[in-house]
Amino acid sequence: MKSAEEICASCRLLGRTLPWAFLVAAALVSFSPLGPAWQRGAAYLAALALLLLAGSYLLARLTPGRRKF
């Protein structure tokens, strides 16, 4: 069975890189003295990051495979 990364090349970016990038970006914007529009965007960015993480986790959980521990 093909893994998700073999099926779509951008899955790795979508499931691994983007959530953490969004999470860190949201934290940085929250620390910065930017305006309320930016702060609102940061909140949505953090929520989107958690959604992507949840989706990636569910996909990995549902994919058959051995767990080491």
Added chain:
Amino acid sequence: MAISRSFNNPAAASESYMASDVRAERERSLRGLGEGGPPKCSKVSSRRRASHRLTPQRFQRLRFVYCLPVDEVSPPGAGALATKITLRSCLLKVFAAAGVAFLALAASSDNLVKYLFGPGYLWIVGGSILAALWAYESYCREDVHEER
């Protein structure tokens, strides 16, 4: 014939010697006939690994030459630089992911509460647990091998 070829081509000689050495070691290990005692060195030194001249192929060959036991060598199909999954590395990654998520969510929890919904601690605790679960699924599975 092999001797004459090796004599004419030193590179081929070292390759064939290495291949036979690796093969013998693998056969010994498969039969459970290890030479006794732990291998003399368990991993390639970090300095050698960091060397820019090391290609993945050379690194993999070094792992063999530097007497890694066969069961610690990455399975076929794994990336050349794939590392063995140990409980320690797995726990480290899980806690690191949870820590990063905790810090990031703690920083942006005010915005989340103000512009979205729910209490801040729910975002922080829920997000940290989610990140830890994600890291477990991503880094602690035997069928997932990635080049790092």
